[in-house]
Amino acid sequence: MSFSSQMKRGKKYPDALKDKFGTAVILEETYQTPEQLTITVDRNNLPDVVTELYYGHNGWLSNMIGNDERSINGCYALYYILSMEGNQNPQDNMWVTVKTLIPENDPQFPSVTPRVPAAVWYEREVRDMFGLEPEGIPDARRLVLPDDWPDNLYPLRKDAMDYRYRPESVEEKYDFIEVEGEGIVEVPLGPLHITSDEPGHFRLFVDGEYIVDADYRLFYIHRGMEKTAENRMDYDQVNFLAERVCGICGYTHSVAYSAAVESANGIEVPLRAQYIRTILLEVERLHSHFLNLGLAAHLVGFDSGFMHFFRVREKAMKMAEILTGGRKTYGMNLVGGVRRDILKEERDQILRLITELRKELDELLDILINTPNFLMRTRGVGKLERDVARDFSPVGPNMRGSGYARDNRADHPFAAYDRVPWEVVSKDGCDVLSRELVRAGELYQAFNIIERCLQEMPPGPILVEGFSYKPYTYALGATEAPRGENVHWVMTGDNQKLYRWRARAATYNNWPSLRYMFRGNAISDAPLIVASLDPCYSCTERVTVVDVRKKNVKTVSYNELENYCRERKYSPLKL
Amino acid sequence: MFKLLKKALQVGEATVEYPFKPLEVAPGFRGKPIYNFQQCIACGACAIACPANAITMDYNLEKGIKSWKVFYGRCIFCGRCEEVCPTGAITLSPDFELAATAKEDLYCKADFRLTRCHLCGEYFVPAKELEYILAALEQAGQPGSASHITRQVMEVCPQCKRRQGIKTAVKSLPRAVGQQQGRG
Numbered sequence: 001m002s003f004s005s006q007m008k009r010g011k012k013y014p015d016a017l018k019d020k021f022g023t024a025v026i027l028e029e030t031y032q033t034p035e036q037l038t039i040t041v042d043r044n045n046l047p048d049v050v051t052e053l054y055y056g057h058n059g060w061l062s063n064m065i066g067n068d069e070r071s072i073n074g075c076y077a078l079y080y081i082l083s084m085e086g087n088q089n090p091q092d093n094m095w096v097t098v099k100t101l102i103p104e105n106d107p108q109f110p111s112v113t114p115r116v117p118a119a120v121w122y123e124r125e126v127r128d129m130f131g132l133e134p135e136g137i138p139d140a141r142r143l144v145l146p147d148d149w150p151d152n153l154y155p156l157r158k159d160a161m162d163y164r165y166r167p168e169s170v171e172e173k174y175d176f177i178e179v180e181g182e183g184i185v186e187v188p189l190g191p192l193h194i195t196s197d198e199p200g201h202f203r204l205f206v207d208g209e210y211i212v213d214a215d216y217r218l219f220y221i222h223r224g225m226e227k228t229a230e231n232r233m234d235y236d237q238v239n240f241l242a243e244r245v246c247g248i249c250g251y252t253h254s255v256a257y258s259a260a261v262e263s264a265n266g267i268e269v270p271l272r273a274q275y276i277r278t279i280l281l282e283v284e285r286l287h288s289h290f291l292n293l294g295l296a297a298h299l300v301g302f303d304s305g306f307m308h309f310f311r312v313r314e315k316a317m318k319m320a321e322i323l324t325g326g327r328k329t330y331g332m333n334l335v336g337g338v339r340r341d342i343l344k345e346e347r348d349q350i351l352r353l354i355t356e357l358r359k360e361l362d363e364l365l366d367i368l369i370n371t372p373n374f375l376m377r378t379r380g381v382g383k384l385e386r387d388v389a390r391d392f393s394p395v396g397p398n399m400r401g402s403g404y405a406r407d408n409r410a411d412h413p414f415a416a417y418d419r420v421p422w423e424v425v426s427k428d429g430c431d432v433l434s435r436e437l438v439r440a441g442e443l444y445q446a447f448n449i450i451e452r453c454l455q456e457m458p459p460g461p462i463l464v465e466g467f468s469y470k471p472y473t474y475a476l477g478a479t480e481a482p483r484g485e486n487v488h489w490v491m492t493g494d495n496q497k498l499y500r501w502r503a504r505a506a507t508y509n510n511w512p513s514l515r516y517m518f519r520g521n522a523i524s525d526a527p528l529i530v531a532s533l534d535p536c537y538s539c540t541e542r543v544t545v546v547d548v549r550k551k552n553v554k555t556v557s558y559n560e561l562e563n564y565c566r567e568r569k570y571s572p573l574k575l
Numbered sequence: 576m577f578k579l580l581k582k583a584l585q586v587g588e589a590t591v592e593y594p595f596k597p598l599e600v601a602p603g604f605r606g607k608p609i610y611n612f613q614q615c616i617a618c619g620a621c622a623i624a625c626p627a628n629a630i631t632m633d634y635n636l637e638k639g640i641k642s643w644k645v646f647y648g649r650c651i652f653c654g655r656c657e658e659v660c661p662t663g664a665i666t667l668s669p670d671f672e673l674a675a676t677a678k679e680d681l682y683c684k685a686d687f688r689l690t691r692c693h694l695c696g697e698y699f700v701p702a703k704e705l706e707y708i709l710a711a712l713e714q715a716g717q718p719g720s721a722s723h724i725t726r727q728v729m730e731v732c733p734q735c736k737r738r739q740g741i742k743t744a745v746k747s748l749p750r751a752v753g754q755q756q757g758r759g
Binding site: 233236237238239240241244304305308311314318321322324325326330331339340363364366367370 | 578579582583586589600601603604605624626627651652653654655658667
């Protein structure tokens, strides 16, 4: 790597671990970039080390990767990625990856989940995909694989299967949590509806009209992208696949992916390209937040507000069209930079649109906030308490609505975010209202960022070429998507393909705490709470309601529930 | 409520009358890739770059044909094909109205004649690609006298080259060619 040892950050983290657990705890320390440190520990020390970094040094779990490294070192490997934040000097923030090797003949490791609940989905996933057993995990159900997937077939093991293999399907069964108690009703929401864009199955346990608990099953449309990328695509092509992780915030994924490959191979991206990436990321935030604010208006029954938010959002879509040639900010990235420059005429058009948008947003927010129904429906609803948030590492406006000013753009500045002035927006209400206000605030920040970037963008090249990929190097890349941080991790291979690519979308970190946000709320608010997460929406088109008192189960269509949310009349449970 | 009403009246109609009126797109819009058969040399760069596998190349070695094919149903309009094409045979147009009633209408195909290997007689390279490379070499300053030698060398398929080694390949060429090659 081309950086000097003075640039390396965060000596204090390994030092603190050595103080606490003895110097032998860390088997190896390697830096991927000055702010990315990987420490290798024995698997038996894994829970201790992760817990200490998480709770003892203000770490947050940002990703966890399983990897089949048997062809490299004869073992499986796990990488727990912690974002170390909250330092007085933001320059001291960094990424610490805790790595551990798991021998092939004994594929198990002590689960971190009992001590750091945020790890639960990651460990369930690694169990599904690699057959690595987290010993002592409280929730040992399948997460990613369908229930009818053959046992002992672990898709991401290198020798498991061809990426095109599709096993025969059989009837599914999944053990949803059972909530016993007087008067509790179970409401299933999902899983599949042909007209909906994303399937998910929600099971709400209600007592009368109030939600006691919730359980959900997702991943009905797991697309096996990681396996496809490893098998079929070259480094540049994966950019275009990464964009398709999400239909709304796709560009952030391709930036995160490129950044990971660039960090792993020491590729320096030209400054102008960094500015262009920043501008496009913010354009994406604009249309995403406008969409979510519109949806919030829609779900509280304020449909004319919804229409106006969408009318104004169109200007953000126009920006994307001017800058990228498509209504979505797709197809702009390659490893090493961007593919299309911003010309003067385009710049002037964008600046004009920003001025118009700012004025329109002022007016719309004024109307929205002064709609009594909106405040009434969103204040105190869907609370994400601070201690739950601490345990589950949620991200994005979801987190910033609960008083944590966590924002990747500030904590680990990437692209050009440390070159233009802007502020992290956070609110303390922990409720739907706070999350929507955070989004509104971020729209104004995005206007400023785009303007400043367009004005201050330096001239120069936008793409570097002619670098070479070093085999078996790894690093992570992170961006702050409209929904929260996206963290990608890559390991290069020796055949111009990725050895391993792990894409973690923001909503992945937000789902596990949703259960707690539902509790105590009226069932009519469920769609609103889900929408306030902004989970690449619509993962909720049908609901199962379980009445614990009457012991009956009822399936309600999402339309019915949504209508109930908007009208608050004609409860589908009573029909 | 009054504010909203005022706003609505002030904005008026927000929608356009598409499809009854044409929809303007920004310059540089990435729409349907337009293919120019005359320019294409069937090198396959676009098929290799295409992330979505919308562009494919298939060999038919019996008939001596290499077929290029794009399926617009898979196209993601990224424009990588345009970027990598050495001859400018494929460019993205502003046309976004691709809906078709039959799947067949979403394909665009072209067949190219292959040249036989000088030694084994198997088909292996598109004739147009070979001509293009020879022309490019000439452009780059290769003397005209050498071009027919280059042609003979290039008309040997990779398998034969591998099987015999480049030296034997050269030796097996007509005598005059071998000598000239040796001198060069």
